[in-house]
Amino acid sequence: MITIFHVPNTRGFRVIWLCEELGEPYQLEKVDFSAEYRAGADWRRMKPVGKVPVMTDGDVKLFESGAIVQYLLDRRGDGLLQPPRGTSEHGLYLQWCWFAEATFSRMTGEIANHKRAFADAPIEPVLEEMRNRARDCMRALDEAVHGKQFLLGDTFSAADIMMGYCAQSFSRNVGDEIPPNAAAWWERMQARPAFQAAVAANRMK
Numbered sequence: 001m002i003t004i005f006h007v008p009n010t011r012g013f014r015v016i017w018l019c020e021e022l023g024e025p026y027q028l029e030k031v032d033f034s035a036e037y038r039a040g041a042d043w044r045r046m047k048p049v050g051k052v053p054v055m056t057d058g059d060v061k062l063f064e065s066g067a068i069v070q071y072l073l074d075r076r077g078d079g080l081l082q083p084p085r086g087t088s089e090h091g092l093y094l095q096w097c098w099f100a101e102a103t104f105s106r107m108t109g110e111i112a113n114h115k116r117a118f119a120d121a122p123i124e125p126v127l128e129e130m131r132n133r134a135r136d137c138m139r140a141l142d143e144a145v146h147g148k149q150f151l152l153g154d155t156f157s158a159a160d161i162m163m164g165y166c167a168q169s170f171s172r173n174v175g176d177e178i179p180p181n182a183a184a185w186w187e188r189m190q191a192r193p194a195f196q197a198a199v200a201a202n203r204m205k
Contacts, residue, residue, distance in 0.1 A: 012053030
């Protein structure tokens, strides 16, 4: 059984959504997100930098959301939700998966981290710089889905899952209106039954 150690509204949502799309059984373990717990030895043995998510699958333990998504696709996906390896489409798929985490999520995540670390006195120029970089990322997404159903054209893929978390995080942490092409894409993502099931599971009530 896949176990996802998760905090609601964090990157583990990607893994939950993927499992729902694949119809893959999983269980959720809620992590204490207090600074004290995340700094403790028990959790640091699970994730060395004290963040979430972590996934276990038998003897396998992984702690990067993008790596977890790719691992599950390769191990459990049976060719679903990614183009064949070595094709130009797979290169494009990889580009958007990496962009989602290395570039887009970095900006929105750091906004949340900054507000948490400097709750009493946030440094507004720093926040605005990160918001502007996130806006650049959103414009890139808006251009990428112009005239398309999904990032790869007519085919939904895990790149849409990876980027979907970014759209959530952008709305929470930047607060701007999403531009029209990206907004239409995001509405399609939210209408997917697997997305809606993941939202319900994410609440962890």
